[in-house]
Amino acid sequence: MTTQNQAAGQAPVAGAAIARKRPPKTRMDKLLGRPESGVIIAAIMVWVFFATFAPHFFSARVTANVLLAGASLGIIAVGVATLMIAGQFDLSVGSVYGLSAALVVLMVNHGVPGWAALPIIMVFGVVLGTINGLLVTRLEIHSLIITLGALMFYRGVLLAITEGFPIRLKIPDPFMSMLDFEAFGIPGPFFWFIGFAAIFAYVLTRTRFGNWLFATGGSPEAARSMGVPANRVQITAFAVASMLACVAGYVSVARFSSVDALRGTGMELEVVLAVVVGGASLNGGYGSIIGAALGVLIIGMIQQGLILMGISVYWYQAGIGLLLIVAAIVNQYVRKRSIS
Amino acid sequence: MTKAILELSNVSKSFGRVHSLRGVNLTVRPGEVLGLLGDNGAGKSTLIKVLAGVHQPTSGDILWDGVKTNLDSPRVAMMRGISVVYQDLGIIPLLSIWRNFFLGREDEVSRKLPFHYQLRHSHMREVARGALQNLGIHIDDVDLTVAKLSGGERQSIAIARAVHFQSKVLILDEPTAALSLKETAKVLAYVREARNQGVAVVLITHNIAHAYEVCDRFTVLFHGSVAETADRESVTEQQLANLINTGTREQRRIAV
Numbered sequence: 001m002t003t004q005n006q007a008a009g010q011a012p013v014a015g016a017a018i019a020r021k022r023p024p025k026t027r028m029d030k031l032l033g034r035p036e037s038g039v040i041i042a043a044i045m046v047w048v049f050f051a052t053f054a055p056h057f058f059s060a061r062v063t064a065n066v067l068l069a070g071a072s073l074g075i076i077a078v079g080v081a082t083l084m085i086a087g088q089f090d091l092s093v094g095s096v097y098g099l100s101a102a103l104v105v106l107m108v109n110h111g112v113p114g115w116a117a118l119p120i121i122m123v124f125g126v127v128l129g130t131i132n133g134l135l136v137t138r139l140e141i142h143s144l145i146i147t148l149g150a151l152m153f154y155r156g157v158l159l160a161i162t163e164g165f166p167i168r169l170k171i172p173d174p175f176m177s178m179l180d181f182e183a184f185g186i187p188g189p190f191f192w193f194i195g196f197a198a199i200f201a202y203v204l205t206r207t208r209f210g211n212w213l214f215a216t217g218g219s220p221e222a223a224r225s226m227g228v229p230a231n232r233v234q235i236t237a238f239a240v241a242s243m244l245a246c247v248a249g250y251v252s253v254a255r256f257s258s259v260d261a262l263r264g265t266g267m268e269l270e271v272v273l274a275v276v277v278g279g280a281s282l283n284g285g286y287g288s289i290i291g292a293a294l295g296v297l298i299i300g301m302i303q304q305g306l307i308l309m310g311i312s313v314y315w316y317q318a319g320i321g322l323l324l325i326v327a328a329i330v331n332q333y334v335r336k337r338s339i340s
Numbered sequence: 341m342t343k344a345i346l347e348l349s350n351v352s353k354s355f356g357r358v359h360s361l362r363g364v365n366l367t368v369r370p371g372e373v374l375g376l377l378g379d380n381g382a383g384k385s386t387l388i389k390v391l392a393g394v395h396q397p398t399s400g401d402i403l404w405d406g407v408k409t410n411l412d413s414p415r416v417a418m419m420r421g422i423s424v425v426y427q428d429l430g431i432i433p434l435l436s437i438w439r440n441f442f443l444g445r446e447d448e449v450s451r452k453l454p455f456h457y458q459l460r461h462s463h464m465r466e467v468a469r470g471a472l473q474n475l476g477i478h479i480d481d482v483d484l485t486v487a488k489l490s491g492g493e494r495q496s497i498a499i500a501r502a503v504h505f506q507s508k509v510l511i512l513d514e515p516t517a518a519l520s521l522k523e524t525a526k527v528l529a530y531v532r533e534a535r536n537q538g539v540a541v542v543l544i545t546h547n548i549a550h551a552y553e554v555c556d557r558f559t560v561l562f563h564g565s566v567a568e569t570a571d572r573e574s575v576t577e578q579q580l581a582n583l584i585n586t587g588t589r590e591q592r593r594i595a596v
Binding site: 203206207208209210211212214215218219222223224225226227228285286 | 414415418424426430431432433434435439442443444445446447450456457458459461
């Protein structure tokens with residue numbers, strides 16, 4: 001019995017053959033080995049395209065518009081990307097975004113100082129997200145169903161509260177005015193977006209919780225068998241998604257001082273689009289925050305670029321749809337390359 | 341004979357009116373490979389789950405190092421030093437080798453900072469590479485996603501992980517199912533290496549030939565109870581097959 005002999009003190013030699021020879025990584029492999037590889041290339045291409053064909057694309061005003069348009073969407077996308085990597089969806093973020101903005105306006109109008117409204121609305125978001133998370137994980141109902149219900153419910157509550165009319169801050173709040181700054185021509189809300197993107201990019205790649213998120217999204221059963229509290233991880237991710245939607249609502253009030261009852265309608269799908277363009281897998285366990293952030297910027301660039309080129313805004317949706325399909329094809333290629 | 345590290349004494353487990361285990365006695369000793377054999381439905385899976393802390397016995401005792409104990413959850417069993425390598429579970433295909441290696445044990449290789457554990461990436465890579473090498477597994481690029489590895493390589497990583505974290509008991513559930521011949525030989529070599537490093541190994545398998553090659557002792561389950569526990573020297577492969585099929589060493593015709 002040959003394997004018997006090998007066991008006698010020379011197992012290390014025996015092991016040599018199990019690791020099959022793999023070709024060394026080429027530069028192409030390294031370039032395309034990350035979830036955000038595709039979106040980086042896409043972002044550059046879109047940018048070059050509009051820089052060439054859209055007049056004034058480089059002007060400070062246009063840049064500021066792109067960044068501003070991306071801010072709310074971006075803050076929400078960070079949360080949704082985190083949740084999608086953990087293997088779940090949240091369709092209610094658009095409604096929660098609108099509802100939270102309305103609640104912030106109402107709070108401030110009833111005398112709650114702006115600095116206090118922020119933590120209150122964040123806690124509100126955590127509570128909503130935790131409810132979603134508990135329903136999905138404890139009852140094992142698909143997150144699409146629970147959060148679709150939540151989408152309708154919170155939008156309905158918002159419509160009922162505002163009776164469909166826009167509401168606005170009666171008097172400007174000093175704290176919120178302070179947040180509505182502009183530095184180096186970059187609008188304030190964008191800094192919130194970059195801040196959250198940086199924090200969560202760090203959390204996902206450099207911390208134990210990040211490791212657990214990817215593991216849970218990749219295979220909840222396997223993660224659980226390795227001692228990862230998979231349910232808790234997913235509930236936390238739901239809480240993060242809703243909390244960031246609420247923060248985005250707060251930031252939008254600080255910027256625009258008003259809310260209409262349809263604020264954030266359709267945003268849940270736009271966010272999914274940005275996150276998927278950014279390289280995340282709908283099946284969970286794969287994706288990146290930086291990719292999602294770039295996905296958001298691409299959407300902003302297309303929006304502004306088409307306007308500058310004098311193309312009817314109706315084409316915007318067509319352009320975005322095309323982007324999603326192309327991005328999905330590229331990402332599929334990148335993913336296949338890195339996992340098989 | 342070395343002292344038992346883990347012992348089941350008269351353990352039964354029922355799910356409602358289904359009696360999966362009936363008065364099972366089992367001894368697991370350090371530096372020994374115990375083969376746990378049995379046909380489908382003999383109670384192997386339930387027995388592993390009792391050892392892994394997934395199920396609690398309906399009656400009977402679990403002795404850890406001679407002391408009566410409870411294994412309330414997989415985490416508790418893990419803390420005691422019981423590692424289970426499941427057939428296909430326990431490894432995340434989309435994660436890299438080193439991230440898989442430390443999954444659930446990150447705190448040992450992390451910096452404890454306020455609110456979170458920060459992973460020490462390069463340190464983790466190095467430790468993972470070293471642990472694989474220690475068992476004779478040569479995979480230099482620990483950044484590969486596990487999805488790129490063969491079945492045998494995945495098993496070997498799980499075994500290396502159990503050895504590295506100084507598991508006292510390593511339970512392998514069908515480690516050679518769906519492996520090529522060459523890889524099977526390698527995985528069995530790692531099992532032996534783990535045993536030589538003083539780990540108590542429990543090998544669950546259908547395959548009598550594989551079991552006979554590495555196991556020092558066998559416990560055969562038949563219809564939820566132990567048919568026999570025997571040292572390798574005192575039993576032949578044919579007798580083991582008979583034990584699995586009929587619960588006795590005698591060959592009996594199976595009504596087809």
